[in-house]
Amino acid sequence: MSLRGRDHNSEPNSWDNGSKSLLESSSNASSENVHPTEEASGLSTVQTLIHLLKCNIGTGLLGLPLAIKNAGLLVGPVSLLAIGVLTVHCMVILLNCAHHLSQRLQKTVNYEAAIMYGLEACPNAWLRTHSVWGRYIVSFLLVITQLGFCSVYFMFLADNLQQMVEEAHVTANTCHPRKSLVLTHILDIRLYMLTILPFLVLLVFIRNLKVLSIFSTLANITTLGSVALIFEYIMQGIPDLSNLPLMASWKTFLLFFGTAIFTFEGVGMVLPLKNQMKHPQQFSLVLYLGMSFVIILYVCLGTLGYMKFGSNTQASITLNLPNCWLYQSVKLIYSISIFFTYALQFHVPAEIIIPFVISQVPESWALFTDLSVRTALVCLTCVSAILVPRLDLVISLLGSVSSSALALIIPPLLELTTFYPEDISWVTMTKDIMISILGLLGCVFGTYQALYELIQPIIPSTANSTGVYA
Numbered sequence: 370m371s372l373r374g375r376d377h378n379s380e381p382n383s384w385d386n387g388s389k390s391l392l393e394s395s396s397n398a399s400s401e402n403v404h405p406t407e408e409a410s411g412l413s414t415v416q417t418l419i420h421l422l423k424c425n426i427g428t429g430l431l432g433l434p435l436a437i438k439n440a441g442l443l444v445g446p447v448s449l450l451a452i453g454v455l456t457v458h459c460m461v462i463l464l465n466c467a468h469h470l471s472q473r474l475q476k477t478v479n480y481e482a483a484i485m486y487g488l489e490a491c492p493n494a495w496l497r498t499h500s501v502w503g504r505y506i507v508s509f510l511l512v513i514t515q516l517g518f519c520s521v522y523f524m525f526l527a528d529n530l531q532q533m534v535e536e537a538h539v540t541a542n543t544c545h546p547r548k549s550l551v552l553t554h555i556l557d558i559r560l561y562m563l564t565i566l567p568f569l570v571l572l573v574f575i576r577n578l579k580v581l582s583i584f585s586t587l588a589n590i591t592t593l594g595s596v597a598l599i600f601e602y603i604m605q606g607i608p609d610l611s612n613l614p615l616m617a618s619w620k621t622f623l624l625f626f627g628t629a630i631f632t633f634e635g636v637g638m639v640l641p642l643k644n645q646m647k648h649p650q651q652f653s654l655v656l657y658l659g660m661s662f663v664i665i666l667y668v669c670l671g672t673l674g675y676m677k678f679g680s681n682t683q684a685s686i687t688l689n690l691p692n693c694w695l696y697q698s699v700k701l702i703y704s705i706s707i708f709f710t711y712a713l714q715f716h717v718p719a720e721i722i723i724p725f726v727i728s729q730v731p732e733s734w735a736l737f738t739d740l741s742v743r744t745a746l747v748c749l750t751c752v753s754a755i756l757v758p759r760l761d762l763v764i765s766l767l768g769s770v771s772s773s774a775l776a777l778i779i780p781p782l783l784e785l786t787t788f789y790p791e792d793i794s795w796v797t798m799t800k801d802i803m804i805s806i807l808g809l810l811g812c813v814f815g816t817y818q819a820l821y822e823l824i825q826p827i828i829p830s831t832a833n834s835t836g837v838y839a
Contacts, residue, residue, distance in 0.1 A: 411647035414655060416582045420642055421635060421659040423585045423710055426592055426666070427518065428525045429632030429764065431685045431703070433667055434674025436632075438682045440625040443615035446672045448622075449629050453664035455804060456633045459780040460656060462801075466780070466787045467640055479640050480775075481507045481721075484783060491786040507779065511637050512718040514771040516750055521764060522711045523569070523754040527561040529687075529700045536692065559755050566751050572712045573719070573743045581712055588709035595703040598696065599670065599686060603677040613679055623818035626811045627765030630772045632667060637717045637775065719743060762822050769815030777808030 412420070437445035467483045478486060481504040488500035535555055575581055617625075643652040675682050678689045687703075690696040723742050730738050757763050781801035785793065 412579065412582065412642070412645045413647060414651050416579070417642050417646050417652065418655050418659050419582060419585050419589055420638070420713065421655060422663065423588050423592075423706075424635035424638045424642075424713055425633060425660070425663045426589075427632075427710055427714075428521055428707055429628065430596070430667065430670060431687060432628055432764065433632065433671030434678065434682045434686050434689075435684050436625045436628040437671040437675040438680075439617055439621035439628070441616040441622075442610065442613045442672075442675065444617070444622070445625065445675070446668050448625065449668050449671060450664065452626075452629045453633065453660070453667065455807075456630075456636065456776050457656070457660045457664070459776055459804065460636060460639050460660070461653070462780040462784045463636075463639060464643065464652070464656070466783050467643075469787055477644055479644070480511065480637065481505075483640075483787075484779065487783045487786040490790055492789060496786075507775070508721050510771045510775050512721055514767060514775060515637055515714050515717040516746065516753075517763070517767040517771070518714045519711055519747075519750040520753045520757070521767075522707050522714070523562060523565070523750050525707055526565050526704055527558055527754070529704045530565065531556070531558055531561045533697060533700055536697070562751055562755060566747065569708070569711055570744050570747050572708070573715050573747055574740060575712060576739075581709075581716075584709040585713060588706040591702040592706040595699045595706065596666070596670070598699050599690070600673070602690060602696065603670075603673045603686075607673075607676050608679065610676060610679075613675070620818055623769075623811075623815045624762075624765045624822070627768035627773075627815040627819055629768070630776060630811070631764045631768030633663075633772070633776060636772070638713070641717070641720075715743075715746070718746065722746070762819050766816060766819035766823070769812050769819055773808045773812040773815070778805050778812065781805045 433449070437449070439445070440448055463480065463483070466487060467478050467480075470478050470483055470486045474486060484503035484507045485500045488496045488503045491497060572584075575584075639656070643649045646652055670686075674686045674689075678686075681689065683689050687696075687700055690699060719742075723739055726742050727735050727738050781804045785798060785801050788797075
């Protein structure tokens with residue numbers, strides 16, 4: 370069945386003419402009207418948990434110490450915890466709305482379809498008439514967000530490969546605090562990207578989510594190993610904290626907001642994962658268990674990392690680790706994890722774009738078109754990573770614009786439109802409006818600050834680095 374849990378019974382439009390997603394492990398015409406709970410080969414609870422963890426624990430984790438630095442030693446952890454709780458609450462809202470609409474319409478709905486059907490039920494005539502645009506907007510945001518994640522992954526992989534190769538001759542066997550190194554790059558970072566490109570293309574040719582669960586398990590194991598090594602180092606010899614500010618300036622806090630929202634990368638995968646489960650009624654348990662672990666991990670790593678390195682905290686915590694083989698291995702095993710995560714994040718835009726493109730070609734060309742579009746999208750993420758020199762700010766920009774819209778602004782508004790005809794309580798209305806306003810303020814001011822920083826002159830020493838991830 371389709372990863373996106375596609376709505377096959379919605380009104381015809383160009384996004385829906387691709388009647389079946391080629392992500393199905395076995396294409397079957399009758400499967401178009403099969404409910405996910407009727408699929409015998411759905412994801413188990415453990416597989417779903419693995420996917421959920423892997424979709425949320427990505428490259429943003431390594432930039433959290435700098436995010437805490439941008440907010441302050443007290444304000445940072447508290448704000449990160451609050452954003453995490455709000456994000457999970459909005460995920461629950463999205464699940465509840467999708468479930469309610471599925472019961473009402475007797476068919477499975479995804480994020481985009483939920484917005485469209487929710488607008489159809491609202492009292493405003495103009496919104497009902499233009500409800501389909503809600504679907505297009507969410508589809509656009511999902512594509513931009515997920516491809517943005519993939520671009521960040523591309524730069525992360527290329528930059529780490531470059532550092533591991535070019536620092537090999539100065540990497541020591543014994544571990545001491547890292548000292549600044551001025552190295553002349555042997556190869557341009559773009560050549561490393563081109564080296565990685567064919568391997569990522571082959572990876573995204575895997576179109577079955579159950580097969581990817583094997584790679585997701587490997588990614589989780591490698592992530593666990595690398596994070597354990599990071600924790601082992603940052604918990605040793607934490608210096609005096611009296612010089613660390615409890616609250617940073619509001620300008621850097623805006624960058625913190627975008628980075629924090631970016632780190633919760635899994636909002637676009639919540640409904641697809643639930644729709645793929647053998648027993649979707651167990652997804653709430655999976656969500657609360659998995660996201661509780663993610664939030665605790667984020668707060669602890671970000672706070673301890675900033676406490677350890679203080680004002681010297683770099684854009685990626687790997688920049689602060691000793692230049693020895695043990696901690697160089699952190700880059701290697703985390704890169705392996707991100708490599709496999711790329712395919713999971715890639716699934717969302719692929720399932721939005723590919724069915725539309727396939728609907729425009731003869732059936733005999735469907736497979737070739739599917740693979741060609743996948744290749745083109747991977748190349749697009751590669752090109753965007755090459756063209757953008759400051760991915761630390763792009764992360765904040767992505768988080769402020771699309772991630773905040775998908776995670777904080779849209780779900781509360783969806784709850785209002787979905788349940789308004791059924792006498793929604795004023796407490797719920799007030800809560801939803803406040804969350805949406807908070808998300809909107811973060812979106813506007815965070816976007817402004819990220820764009821302002823992007824147009825500033827680039828310091829030569831960081832011009833060709835990932836900025837946040839090294």
